[in-house]
Every structure is written in structure tokens, then in C-alpha cells.
Amino acid sequence: MNDQTSAASAEKRASSDGLLSVRGLEVHFPIRSGIIIERQVGAVKAVDGVDLDIPRGATVGLVGESGCGKSTLGRAILRLVEPTAGTVTFDGTDLGALAGEELRRMRRQLQMVFQDPMASLDPRQNVQSVISEPLRAHGVGGDHRARVRELLDLVGLPASAANRYPHEFSGGQRQRIGIARAIALEPQLIVADEPVSALDVSIQAQVVNLLEELQDRLGLTYLVIAHDLAVVRHIADIVAVMYLGGLVEQAPSDDLYATPLHPYTKALMSAVPIPDPAVEDARQRILLQGDLPSPADPPPGCRFHTRCPFRQPTRCADERPALRTVAGHPATHRVACHWAEDIEAGRIQPAAEAVIEPDPAPDPAT
Amino acid sequence: MTNSEPLLDVRDLSVTFTRKGGPSVRAVDGVSFTVRPGETVGLVGESGSGKSVTSLAVMGLLPRRGVQVGGQVAFDDDDLLTLPRDRMRDIRGRDIAMVFQDPMSSLNPVVPIGIQVTEVLERHQDLKGDTARAAAEDLLSRVGIPDPARRLKEYPHQLSGGMRQRALIAMALACRPRLLIADEPTTALDVTIQAQIIELLKELVQDTGASLVMITHDLGVVAGLCDTVHVMYSGRIVESAGRRELFAQPRHPYTGGLLASVPRLDAPRGAPLHPIPGSPTDVLRWSRGCAFAPRCPNRIEPCTDGPPPLESIGGRSLRCLNPLTETEEVATR
Numbered sequence: 090m091n092d093q094t095s096a097a098s099a100e101k102r103a104s105s106d107g108l109l110s111v112r113g114l115e116v117h118f119p120i121r122s123g124i125i126i127e128r129q130v131g132a133v134k135a136v137d138g139v140d141l142d143i144p145r146g147a148t149v150g151l152v153g154e155s156g157c158g159k160s161t162l163g164r165a166i167l168r169l170v171e172p173t174a175g176t177v178t179f180d181g182t183d184l185g186a187l188a189g190e191e192l193r194r195m196r197r198q199l200q201m202v203f204q205d206p207m208a209s210l211d212p213r214q215n216v217q218s219v220i221s222e223p224l225r226a227h228g229v230g231g232d233h234r235a236r237v238r239e240l241l242d243l244v245g246l247p248a249s250a251a252n253r254y255p256h257e258f259s260g261g262q263r264q265r266i267g268i269a270r271a272i273a274l275e276p277q278l279i280v281a282d283e284p285v286s287a288l289d290v291s292i293q294a295q296v297v298n299l300l301e302e303l304q305d306r307l308g309l310t311y312l313v314i315a316h317d318l319a320v321v322r323h324i325a326d327i328v329a330v331m332y333l334g335g336l337v338e339q340a341p342s343d344d345l346y347a348t349p350l351h352p353y354t355k356a357l358m359s360a361v362p363i364p365d366p367a368v369e370d371a372r373q374r375i376l377l378q379g380d381l382p383s384p385a386d387p388p389p390g391c392r393f394h395t396r397c398p399f400r401q402p403t404r405c406a407d408e409r410p411a412l413r414t415v416a417g418h419p420a421t422h423r424v425a426c427h428w429a430e431d432i433e434a435g436r437i438q439p440a441a442e443a444v445i446e447p448d449p450a451p452d453p454a455t
Numbered sequence: 456m457t458n459s460e461p462l463l464d465v466r467d468l469s470v471t472f473t474r475k476g477g478p479s480v481r482a483v484d485g486v487s488f489t490v491r492p493g494e495t496v497g498l499v500g501e502s503g504s505g506k507s508v509t510s511l512a513v514m515g516l517l518p519r520r521g522v523q524v525g526g527q528v529a530f531d532d533d534d535l536l537t538l539p540r541d542r543m544r545d546i547r548g549r550d551i552a553m554v555f556q557d558p559m560s561s562l563n564p565v566v567p568i569g570i571q572v573t574e575v576l577e578r579h580q581d582l583k584g585d586t587a588r589a590a591a592e593d594l595l596s597r598v599g600i601p602d603p604a605r606r607l608k609e610y611p612h613q614l615s616g617g618m619r620q621r622a623l624i625a626m627a628l629a630c631r632p633r634l635l636i637a638d639e640p641t642t643a644l645d646v647t648i649q650a651q652i653i654e655l656l657k658e659l660v661q662d663t664g665a666s667l668v669m670i671t672h673d674l675g676v677v678a679g680l681c682d683t684v685h686v687m688y689s690g691r692i693v694e695s696a697g698r699r700e701l702f703a704q705p706r707h708p709y710t711g712g713l714l715a716s717v718p719r720l721d722a723p724r725g726a727p728l729h730p731i732p733g734s735p736t737d738v739l740r741w742s743r744g745c746a747f748a749p750r751c752p753n754r755i756e757p758c759t760d761g762p763p764p765l766e767s768i769g770g771r772s773l774r775c776l777n778p779l780t781e782t783e784e785v786a787t788r
């Protein structure tokens with residue numbers, strides 16, 4: 090039942106209007122060299138042509154390996170880093186066209202929650218001051234003490250927390266403080282960059298549940314960045330999979346999990362350990378070779394072709410695949426692979442050395 | 456390999472850090488477990504539960520000052536805790552090797568990888584010159600480092616995290632250890648690289664018959680890898696069982712709580728998560744009762760009267776006065 094209602098609400102959210110729309114977004118960091126005259130000798134293509142839509146009230150999850158550009162994409166959406174190309178449209182407004190006071194006002198609507206709660210909180214400010222800081226910065230009037238009490242209550246902390254300092258709290262509680270601060274200005278969109286990955290396992294769920302609860306109560310829209318696919322699947326309505334600066338697959342969470350179409354998504358999913366020996370013993374794994382190539386010198390063609398176990402002699406190495414729909418799947422499920430249909434139908438099989446069959450060895454008798 | 460004598464027998468291991476002017480911290484408190492030849496044993500627990508300190512004590516790598524170590528660690532016929540330093544150094548390198556979470560901390564940053572691997576081979580296997588170099592190249596390719604001849608010349612910072620961890624595993628294997636202790640070897644790595652490293656460790660255990668102690672906070676890693684699992688909380692083992700038994704039916708409320716709180720990739724969406732309330736820092740001193748009591752949904756009065764004993768029940772060890780029953784376990788899922 091639970092399953093159905095959540096699927097229905099995901100459907101509703103996915104079909105409702107868009108809050109944020111990203112088109113052709115690029116963030117290239119210049120690589121400079123030279124002692125007297127600095128000149129640009131190349132660029133780190135951290136984000137390299139991303140299209141992404143975030144429906145109002147939805148949670149979009151962004152996953153991918155370390156260094157693939159997730160944080161840079163999140164920061165570029167909030168214009169904490171300047172995109173080198175592309176547009177970000179928020180609620181009908183082109184953020185790139187805003188400057189000065191207009192940009193500052195718009196920023197109230199977009200807030201960020203960081204991975205390391207301690208690094209993002211000033212240790213010398215007490216919690217009252219930390220949480221009310223955005224209110225002061227944006228010149229919000231009213232009773233800040235009362236507002237902070239209200240915010241603390243929303244994130245499940247006692248009012249007495251206001252007079253204490255960040256270091257007096259556990260990691261999970263500090264993340265609650267960071268969230269209280271992010272929602273202080275009643276934003277519409279929150280970009281949460283690895284909000285639980287620095288937390289102990291037993292308390293990650295507290296923060297995940299809190300984010301979901303706040304979404305229901307305040308109608309928030311989320312972009313949740315995480316490298317943990319299980320967390321993302323749990324929290325997100327729509328999942329976008331990123332590889333080396335670009336999105337390789339994007340789909341409603343259930344579709345992505347049921348039928349991953351991109352070879353990278355398949356490999357990523359098969360690599361996530363599942364805390365259940367029965368499942369682990371029966372699983373086939375697709376192992377990738379090597380590491381993520383350098384974003385300063387991305388491979389031509391499909392960015393993934395250097396590690397792809399399904400790579401074909403034609404197209405993969407010289408033609409960059411765009412995100413597209415695939416027959417038999419909803420239009421919201423899009424994948425950037427030339428061979429998605431053949432791979433799904435089993436006409437193209439992964440290279441044998443990449444496949445690890447389930448271990449048939451029985452448990453050693455104990 | 457089934458009913459052989461244990462290779463490693465840790466008995467009642469305790470480690471206390473004493474600080475001048477501060478309270479002493481008992482990081483490990485009466486921990487006992489065995490590792491048989493060819494067996495893979497998991498130590499799981501959250502940050503601060505004493506996993507690393509346990510492994511450092513076994514390896515004789517704890518600082519000498521300000522630390523009190525008690526108990527026995529039997530390896531072959533020796534007690535590693537009372538062995539003279541030089542004997543311990545021989546064993547460490549020859550019979551027992553360790554791989555850490557941060558490979559950078561165990562590699563020398565200013566010496567090329569090749570020289571570091573070759574040195575281990577020269578020291579422990581009596582190989583020299585070209586033979587040692589060839590063996591080093593062979594080792595690197597065995598742990599899946601492409602183009603090993605070139606890699607041998609590179610410095611640690613020129614390798615990615617995954618490659619560095621492989622190089623470290625290669626060095627650990629260079630001495631053909633009978634026991635490998637891996638402390639969160641994949642925690643800093645991406646899942647796709649983690650899968651490669653775990654597959655590598657599995658293969659090595661199978662091929663060489665070595666035993667493996669895997670230290671991790673990730674129940675998923677344990678589920679696919681370890682024969683026997685010990686769950687630690689605040690310096691003590693709270694539950695030990697074969698991995699199938701443990702996951703099919705966790706009996707300690709902490710084990711059950713951990714399993715109910717982690718999202719599973721294969722769980723239906725919308726399946727609620729049940730976090731453990733509080734944080735791992737809300738602990739009771741074991742001398743006063745069960746350390747998990749402040750967070751435990753099953754707590755009863757006697758739990759805070761004194762330390763619950765570790766008891767054997769149906770093939771597992773359990774330190775709990777009011778363990779989960781079958782129905783409760785189903786309810787938390």
C-alpha cells in the first residue's frame with residue numbers, strides 16, 4: 090500500500106510543473122601555467138553539458154563517483170560558482186541574467202545543506218546566532234529568538250539548544266542545525282550535498298527521515314547529491330546518474346532501479362553491497378576496470394567507453410551519445426548510450442571478464 | 456579448514472588510554488574472538504566502537520606510552536602481547552599484514568611504489584635485484600594494476616586512491632601473510648572501486664588460504680564477505696554469529712537497529728527507515744549497565760543495574776538481557 094501511494098505521489102510530482110530547469114550547463118575550470126604571463130593551457134571540464142529538470146515539490150537525487158562533478162553542478166545551480174555556459178531557470182527566471190540586489194533576493198529561495206556540518210557552522214557562534222544569521226543577512230525583521238525556537242522544533246531539537254555551541258552537539262544534531270539554518274528563509278529549493286555521508290550509520294536515517302518530513306510540511310523541493318545509491322533510491326522521486334561531467338541516465342527512481350539502461354548505472358548498482366547474505370550470494374556483479382578518467386582530458390565519444398564492459402567497435406569511441414528516450418520505457422526515463430536497446434534485449438552482452446558470477450561455494454560448515 | 460585450530464586467538468583483550476590529568480578511556484573492553492585458517496572474520500561497529508584499536512593491539516602497533524593493554528593474543532604458540540619488539544616486527548611483515556583505510560599514511564610519499572614493494576620482497580622473501588623487481592611487477596599486476604612496469608616508477612601521489620589501496624595490498628601480500636587485517640580498506644573509495652577491491656580480497660583469500668579480518672562499518676560489505684561477524688559497541692562485542700544467522704535473525708537490539716536503519720538498494724521505495732534514536736556518544740559505562748541502554752528500545756530495568764554478560768545462545772554469542780525475538784525482528788523490517 091505504502092508502495093502504491095508513494096509511486097502515485099511520485100507520478101504526481103513528476104508530472105507537475107517544473108521549478109528548476111538546467112540547460113546545457115558547463116563549468117570549466119581553467120588550468121593555468123606560466124610564471125610571468127599566465128596563460129590558460131587547458132580546462133577541467135567539471136560539468137560539461139548538463140540538462141536537468143526538477144519538478145516543484147519533488148526530490149531529485151544526483152549520484153556518481155567522486156570527482157564526476159556533482160558538487161560543482163549543485164554549486165553552479167545556486168551560482169556559488171559561475172557557469173561557463175548554459176542556463177539555469179528557476180521558477181521562470183533566468184538566474185544568469187540576475188545581478189546585485191535581484192540575485193540576492195532570489196538566493197533566499199535557494200539554499201544549501203553541506204556534507205560536513207561542522208565545517209559549515211561557525212564554532213564561535215552559538216546556535217541562536219548560527220541559525221538566525223541568514224535572517225540578519227537578508228534583513229528579515231521580527232522576533233529572531235522566537236523564529237529560531239520554531240526552527241529548532243521543526244528539526245527536532247530542544248529550544249535550549251539555542252544557547253549552546255556547535256561543538257557541543259553530535260554529528261547528527263549538527264546536521265539538524267545546518268538544516269534549520271537552510272530552511273530559515275523559507276526557501277523553495279534546497280540543494281543538499283552529501284547530507285548524511287559524514288554521519289554514523291545508525292543516525293543517517295534520522296536525517297533522511299527529517300528531510301522527508303520537512304518536505305511534506307514545508308513543500309520543499311530537493312536536489313540531493315549523494316554517492317550512496319541506496320540512500321538516493323530511498324529519498325528521491327527522480328534519479329540522475331552522472332559520469333565525468335555529464336548525465337548518463339535519468340529516470341523515476343523505481344524505473345531506474347527496476348531497469349537500469351545505461352551500462353554505468355548497471356555497474357554502479359551491482360557494486361552497491363546489500364546487507365543480506367542471501368541476496369549477496371545470488372548476485373551477479375559487473376566489475377568496471379580502472380578509474381574515472383581525468384575531467385581535464387575526457388575521452389572522446391562516449392565518456393564511459395574506456396571502462397564500459399558493453400563497448401562496441403563502432404560509435405562508442407567517436408560519437409558522444411545524448412540523453413534520449415528508449416521504446417518501451419516512459420518518456421521520463423532517458424539514457425545516453427548508443428546501444429541501450431540492444432543491451433536491454435540481451436543482444437549485446439558484457440565482456441566476460443567484467444562479469445563476476447555468484448559464488449557457488451557453500452558456507453564453510455561451522 | 457573447518458574444524459582446525461584457530462590461527463589467531465584473542466582472549467579478553469582490553470586497551471585503556473591513560474592521560475595525565477584526564478580520565479582514562481577504556482577503548483577496548485574484554486574482547487575475545489578467534490580466526491581460523493582460511494576464515495574471513497568481520498568486525499563491525501560504528502565510529503569509536505574500538506575496531507581499529509583492537510586491530511592495532513593485535514598488530515602491536517599501539518603507542519607504548521599512555522596505553523595499558525590486557526589479555527592475550529595467541530598466534531601459533533606465541534602471545535603477541537608479550538613478544539619482544541624484534542620478534543613482533545618479524546611476525547608483522549612475514550605472518551600478519553595490515554591494510555589501512557588511508558593508504559597514503561602507510562606509503563612513503565617520496566619513494567616510488569616500485570622500490571617500496573621491492574623492499575618488502577627483499578626483506579621477507581630474500582629476493583634480490585632483477586628477480587625482486589620482476590616479482591614486484593608480477594604482484595602489481597596480480598592486484599589489478601594496469602601497466603605495472605610503468606607504475607613501479609611512480610610516486611604514491613601519482614596514483615588514484617583505488618590504485619594506492621591496491622599497491623598497499625600488493626605490499627601486504629609480498630610477505631605471503633597467513634593473516635591479513637584490513638581496517639576499512641574501502642571506506643574512502645567509490646563503490647565501483649570498492650567492488651573491485653573486495654573481489655580482489657576474496658580471490659586472495661581463496662588462492663592463498665590466508666585468513667582475513669575485515670573491519671568495517673558497512674553491513675553490506677560484511678554480508679557478502681565474512682564467514683563470522685562480531686558486532687562491537689562501545690569497546691565490547693555485543694553479538695557474534697555466522698553471517699547468515701546474524702542477518703537472518705539479529706538478536707541484539709543494536710544489530711537489529713542497524714539493519715533496520717540502513718536503506719537497502721533492493722527495498723521497495725517508501726519502505727520506512729527506523730533510525731536508532733540518540734547517537735553513539737550517548738553511552739553508559741559498561742560498569743554501570745549496558746552501554747546501549749540509553750538508545751535501546753528493548754531496555755528493561757536490569758539493563759542499567761550492571762553489565763550484561765556475553766552468553767552463548769544457539770550457536771551465537773549475545774550480550775543482552777532482553778534480546779529481539781523473531782516477531783520483533785519482523786516488525787522492524
Ligand SMILES: Nc1ncnc2c1ncn2[C@@H]1O[C@H](COP(=O)(O)OP(=O)(O)OP(=O)(O)O)[C@@H](O)[C@H]1O
Pocket residue numbers: 118133134135153154155156157158159160161162316384
Ligand atoms: N574550484 C575548482 N578549480 C578547479 N577544479 C575544480 C574546482 N572544483 C572542482 N574541481 C574539479 O572538478 C571536478 C569535479 O569536482 P566535484 O567536486 O564537483 O566532484 P564531486 O562529484 O562532487 O566529487 P565528490 O563525490 O568527491 O564530492 C574534479 O575533478 C575537481 O577536482
Ligand SMILES: Nc1ncnc2c1ncn2[C@@H]1O[C@H](COP(=O)(O)OP(=O)(O)OP(=O)(O)O)[C@@H](O)[C@H]1O
Pocket residue numbers: 472480481482500501502503504505506507508509672
Ligand atoms: N591514541 C588514543 N588516545 C586516546 N584515545 C584513543 C586513542 N585512539 C583511539 N582512542 C579512543 O578509543 C576509542 C575507539 O577508537 P577506535 O579508533 O578503535 O574506533 P573505531 O571503531 O575504529 O572507529 P572508526 O569507525 O571511527 O574508525 C574511541 O573512543 C577513541 O576516541
Ligand code: SF4
Pocket residue numbers: 351352353391392393394395397398399400401405410425426427428429
Ligand atoms: S555508448 Fe558504448 S561505451 Fe557508452 S555506455 Fe553505451 S555501450 Fe558503453
Ligand SMILES: [Mg+2]
Pocket residue numbers: 159160161282
Ligand atoms: Mg562533492
Ligand SMILES: [Mg+2]
Pocket residue numbers: 506507508638
Ligand atoms: Mg577505525
